[in-house]
Amino acid sequence: xxxxxxxxxxxxxxxxxxxxxxxxxxxxxxxxxxxxxxxxxxxxxxxxxxxxxxxxxxxxxxxxxxxxxxxxxxxxxxxxxxxxxxxxxxxxxxxxxxxxxxxxxxxxxxxxxxxxxxxxxxxxxxxxxxxxxxxxxxxxxxxxxxxxxxxxxxxxxxxxxxxxxxxxxxxxxxxxxxxxxxxxxxxxxxxxxxxxxxxxxxxxxxxxxxxxxxxxxxxxxxxx
Numbered sequence: 001x002x003x004x005x006x007x008x009x010x011x012x013x014x015x016x017x018x019x020x021x022x023x024x025x026x027x028x029x030x031x032x033x034x035x036x037x038x039x040x041x042x043x044x045x046x047x048x049x050x051x052x053x054x055x056x057x058x059x060x061x062x063x064x065x066x067x068x069x070x071x072x073x074x075x076x077x078x079x080x081x082x083x084x085x086x087x088x089x090x091x092x093x094x095x096x097x098x099x100x101x102x103x104x105x106x107x108x109x110x111x112x113x114x115x116x117x118x119x120x121x122x123x124x125x126x127x128x129x130x131x132x133x134x135x136x137x138x139x140x141x142x143x144x145x146x147x148x149x150x151x152x153x154x155x156x157x158x159x160x161x162x163x164x165x166x167x168x169x170x171x172x173x174x175x176x177x178x179x180x181x182x183x184x185x186x187x188x189x190x191x192x193x194x195x196x197x198x199x200x201x202x203x204x205x206x207x208x209x210x211x212x213x214x215x216x217x218x219x220x221x222x223x224x
Contacts (some may be wrong), residue, residue: 023041023075024038024071027067030204030207033196033201034196034201037064037193037195042071045071047191049190050165051065052192052193053065053164053165053195054166054167054171054192054195055166055168056168056197058197059196059197062124062126064193065122065124068122069124072122074120074162077118077119077120077121077122078121079118080118080121080124081126082095082114082124082125082126084125084126084127084130084131085126085127092135093134095113095114096115096135096138097113097148097149098111098113098115098148098150099152099153100151100152103153107151110150112150116148116157118159119161120161121161122161123161125163127167128167129167133181139184140187144187147159165188171185
């Protein structure tokens with residue numbers, strides 16, 4: 001797998017259409033790579049397999065994850081995005097897997113984690129490379145057993161959720177440096193999608209420009 005340049009550039013994103021548009025209709029572009037991506041999304045949407053989305057910052061990885069969810073049988077259940085880079089090591093385990101009352105200072109009531117909240121739906125783990133080793137181990141266990149254990153609890157909770165993850169880092173390099181578990185990577189990347197930056201599909205610039213004009217005209221109720 002090739003290294004990924006994480007430096008963002010202007011408009012390097014795949015933007016959404018107005019809110020009534022869902023699934024692959026969210027994705028703007030007629031470039032052959034984008035058309036191929038849309039076709040791939042339709043093919044994989046019905047699968048239960050994990051998906052790893054690779055691309056630079058700003059290329060629309062969450063949008064792609066939402067499109068997969070909205071094209072799937074899970075679309076009537078929750079899609080929960082999680083930015084792993086914003087969750088501190090002290091709270092991420094509780095946020096993902098939940099906790100019981102008294103599990104730690106400040107845990108004054110039981111709390112469902114995001115995995116349980118997403119039961120029947122999809123959880124999107126963005127910036128997956130930011131997960132600490134002990135959370136990686138818990139995530140691997142979930143992928144193997146399809147069950148979680150809230151912090152402080154001995155109770156096992158079965159959860160049916162599809163995991164879509166994303167990163168802008170070179171995962172191979174992180175694995176070689178011991179920062180990311182190789183077995184977890186393979187579990188998370190049953191299907192890999194590579195999202196191209198706009199500079200690699202310049203023929204989509206006029207389409208995107210027209211899209212933005214239409215979108216802001218719609219939002220502002222004005223002709224632009």
